[in-house]
Amino acid sequence: MKLQLDRYAYLETPLHSWDPRYKLVGFMTLIFAFSFVDNLQLLPFMVAVSGVLYAVSQLPLSFLLARMRLPGFFLLMMGVLLPFISGSTVLFHLGPLSVKQEGCLDLLLIAVKFVSILTMGIILFGTSPFLTNVKAMCALGLPSILADMILFTYRYLYDISDNLKTMQTAMRLRGFQGHNIKGLVTLASLAGTILVRSYEQSDRVYKAMTLRGYGQADVNRGGQHEEEFEAYSRDLWGLIILLLVAAAFVVGQILIR
Amino acid sequence: MKQNTQNEPALDIYNLSFSYPQRSSVIKNMNLKVWPGERVGIIGPNGAGKTTVFMLICGVLKTVSGSISLFGQEVVPGKFCPEVGLVFQNPDDQLFCPCVEDDVAFGPKNLGLSAKDVESRVKESLALTGIQEFAAYPPHHLSGGQKRMVAIAGVLAMHPELVIYDEPTSNLDSSYRRRLINFLQQSQETMLVASHDLEFILEVCDRVILLDEGCIVSDGQPAEIMGNVALMQAHGLEKPHSLVPHTEPHHSVG
Amino acid sequence: MHIPDGVLPTAVCLGGYATAGAAAWFSLRKISRQENPREGMPKASLLTAAFLVASWIHIPIPPASVHLMLNGLLGVVLGYYAFPAILIGLFFQAIMFQHGGLTTLGVNATVIGVPALLAFYLFRLRNILGRENRVLTGLFGFLAGGGGIALAAVAAFFILVTTIPAHLDVEAEQASIYALTLAHIPVMILEGVFTAVVAVFLQRVKPELLEG
Numbered sequence A: 001m002k003l004q005l006d007r008y009a010y011l012e013t014p015l016h017s018w019d020p021r022y023k024l025v026g027f028m029t030l031i032f033a034f035s036f037v038d039n040l041q042l043l044p045f046m047v048a049v050s051g052v053l054y055a056v057s058q059l060p061l062s063f064l065l066a067r068m069r070l071p072g073f074f075l076l077m078m079g080v081l082l083p084f085i086s087g088s089t090v091l092f093h094l095g096p097l098s099v100k101q102e103g104c105l106d107l108l109l110i111a112v113k114f115v116s117i118l119t120m121g122i123i124l125f126g127t128s129p130f131l132t133n134v135k136a137m138c139a140l141g142l143p144s145i146l147a148d149m150i151l152f153t154y155r156y157l158y159d160i161s162d163n164l165k166t167m168q169t170a171m172r173l174r175g176f177q178g179h180n181i182k183g184l185v186t187l188a189s190l191a192g193t194i195l196v197r198s199y200e201q202s203d204r205v206y207k208a209m210t211l212r213g214y215g216q217a218d219v220n221r222g223g224q225h226e227e228e229f230e231a232y233s234r235d236l237w238g239l240i241i242l243l244l245v246a247a248a249f250v251v252g253q254i255l256i257r
Numbered sequence B: 001m002k003q004n005t006q007n008e009p010a011l012d013i014y015n016l017s018f019s020y021p022q023r024s025s026v027i028k029n030m031n032l033k034v035w036p037g038e039r040v041g042i043i044g045p046n047g048a049g050k051t052t053v054f055m056l057i058c059g060v061l062k063t064v065s066g067s068i069s070l071f072g073q074e075v076v077p078g079k080f081c082p083e084v085g086l087v088f089q090n091p092d093d094q095l096f097c098p099c100v101e102d103d104v105a106f107g108p109k110n111l112g113l114s115a116k117d118v119e120s121r122v123k124e125s126l127a128l129t130g131i132q133e134f135a136a137y138p139p140h141h142l143s144g145g146q147k148r149m150v151a152i153a154g155v156l157a158m159h160p161e162l163v164i165y166d167e168p169t170s171n172l173d174s175s176y177r178r179r180l181i182n183f184l185q186q187s188q189e190t191m192l193v194a195s196h197d198l199e200f201i202l203e204v205c206d207r208v209i210l211l212d213e214g215c216i217v218s219d220g221q222p223a224e225i226m227g228n229v230a231l232m233q234a235h236g237l238e239k240p241h242s243l244v245p246h247t248e249p250h251h252s253v254g
Numbered sequence C: 001m002h003i004p005d006g007v008l009p010t011a012v013c014l015g016g017y018a019t020a021g022a023a024a025w026f027s028l029r030k031i032s033r034q035e036n037p038r039e040g041m042p043k044a045s046l047l048t049a050a051f052l053v054a055s056w057i058h059i060p061i062p063p064a065s066v067h068l069m070l071n072g073l074l075g076v077v078l079g080y081y082a083f084p085a086i087l088i089g090l091f092f093q094a095i096m097f098q099h100g101g102l103t104t105l106g107v108n109a110t111v112i113g114v115p116a117l118l119a120f121y122l123f124r125l126r127n128i129l130g131r132e133n134r135v136l137t138g139l140f141g142f143l144a145g146g147g148g149i150a151l152a153a154v155a156a157f158f159i160l161v162t163t164i165p166a167h168l169d170v171e172a173e174q175a176s177i178y179a180l181t182l183a184h185i186p187v188m189i190l191e192g193v194f195t196a197v198v199a200v201f202l203q204r205v206k207p208e209l210l211e212g
Helices: A020-036 A040-057 A061-079 A101-126 A130-139 A144-173 A181-211 A218-228 A233-256 B050-057 B100-110 B115-129 B144-156 B174-186 B198-204 B222-227 B229-234 C010-032 C037-054 C071-097 C105-124 C134-163 C170-183 C185-205
Strands: A090-094 A097-100 B011-018 B027-034 B039-043 B065-070 B084-087 B162-166 B190-194 B207-212 B215-220 C058-061 C064-067
Touching: A020 A101, A020 A130, A020 A233, A020 C010, A040 A101, A040 A233, A061 A101, A090 A101, A097 A101, A101 A130, A101 C071, A130 A144, A144 A181, A144 C010, A144 C037, A144 C071, A181 B084, A181 C037, A181 C185, B011 B050, B027 B050, B027 B215, B039 B198, B050 B065, B050 B162, B050 B190, B084 B144, B100 B115, B100 B144, B115 B144, B144 B162, B144 B174, B174 B198, B190 B198, B198 B222, B207 B222, B215 B222, B222 B229, C010 C037, C010 C071, C010 C105, C037 C071, C071 C105, C071 C134, C071 C185, C105 C134, C134 C170, C134 C185, C170 C185
Parallel strands: B039 B190, B039 B207, B084 B162, B162 B190
Antiparallel strands: A090 A097, B011 B027, B011 B065, B207 B215, C058 C064
16 A cells, blocks of 8 residues: 655655645645636646646656556546547447547546646645645644544554554455355454454544643644744745646636637 | 652552443552652553553543542543653554654643743653654654654653553563663653563562552562562462572573 | 546536535534544544545455445444545545545545435434344444445436536436446445444444444
8 A cells, every 4th residue: 555645755846845835725726727627729738737847846757657547547447438428520430339529539638637637636745745734734724623633544544554454364364265245244344343443542542642631732723833834935926826827727718618 | 769758659549449331340449659759560460450540540530439649639530630641552552643753742732832842842852762863754664662662752751750651561672672671760750660571570660569350469579579479370470580599500501 | 436636627626615615514513512522533533544444445246346435334433523534535545546536525525425424314213213223233234335325326427427528418418327326236235235234243342333
């Protein structure tokens, strides 16, 4: 299970040192601007922008491709029907089926948007440590209970998945194959056991937290997050540039229509 | 080994009794006084009630009858009491922040200290436990021994006066175990240490309490209590090897 | 059931964020009214992680294997915390595994999370008839599990089919929704059965885990 989305967060590029709050706002706006695009003519620009940003981030291409593989596969599975069912202008025939132009173009549009947005997401979360991004979200208004939940889930995800692997190995060593109804019951017991163990651990964790004062310092909390980040004018300029690019896409889309 | 120079016990348990909803009489009329600076080892078979007593001392559980006082103040269940620190048996239960630094800072932050004070406490605790290099690591990248030291750092960062260690040597390799022994021998705080590792107790503690079925069976010098074979065996324990008189050379040499 | 980026129109995505925000606000408010709201947080978080992990368990259905969504079970176990848990779970899936999407986070959370809350309400009904009864637990577990994914599937398909292909006619759209839903009935039954078995297991081993 490769959870190392911030494996390259230690690099030093303008994107890495950009104030994460501004980066989050800028990137998410641009991502939504991409999703607004409905016209093929804007696609090359989309590819160009995401390509340039990826180049600046100095994240290795292999990183992007590895993360693209599985979701790309699923998208294709979903979208492969489109050329066959959508539209009326027939390009050519494949046996009894006809491949239609509009469907192909629809698929192209979806595919390019998908890849561009994915790339942006990978850059956003790949150029800062995960923890920093969560703190940035808090600074932008994420409720603290959700932030706490995110951090906890992140912390214990590894441990619990290790638990699962250990239990699955133990099951296999005792001959479990899982190909029948009984297998389903066993897997349900496995899932249930993971839930029970996590629940019991959460109880101990809660005790450990209260013993170190969890809940005492709510007053101080807001203040401490603000101290985490210090923005310079170049951070603001970066944001303005991205917002302008996003606006360009939106305006371009509206005008072309 | 500090001598008792103060009038007030660090820990004063008086006629303590406790039951769980599913199990009655887990602790029966326990009386115990621990003085400042003492290092008390708590030994006993599994299920004797050690962890329960710790939870009662920390105010996580509420007593059924009797009272517990820490440094003269009665323990209020549910109240945050940084004077006592508990190092849990399983460090994974205690290391709940995504990185070591944040975890050690957790206690001081909740004490309401300024950001600068929090930072200095974190630095101090990491230095004390010798784990500065792991400050930015996530807990799951650490070994059992390293996690244990982080857990201890997190507790010490609150500057407790009484520290309770629940099975601190479980899952430690010999080098970390030795490191822990050295660390505890240097510590100034009053401590309670529960452990199945009897040799460890011999090296670290200056007083031992044998707990079984919720009662204190014996209380005194470590070598005396643990050297008493009949007593140890009656409570499911073995006499530590180092206390066996080595009059006959039974270790094969050469 | 996870709708990826690039597929939905921006308006739908933003609408999804609005509905998810509303549902999150609703759930958090209900949580804050509970007896000990702080206490539920570590439990919900660890269970969120546990659910993420559990959803990786392959259930072999020859010739392939399926991953279960378990949103019904989430509702059964977490109650109101199920919505924040799903929101956070989807967030992790989007950024760590690129499963689902960032623009579609709101839509996915609404589509998967609201049925989870409904499954919770449904499961709670067994209290009227008898909490301790194992058969009832299994039955309501089945309904909650199957219902949870059924609602999510129908909602997701409806949104997908009505928004993507600009060149489909209404009849073809309707037919597609029906076809997709029908194709998922075996999965719905599977989730229902799985949820029922887990619910009965929890009833035996740790009944306080069942929020219903």
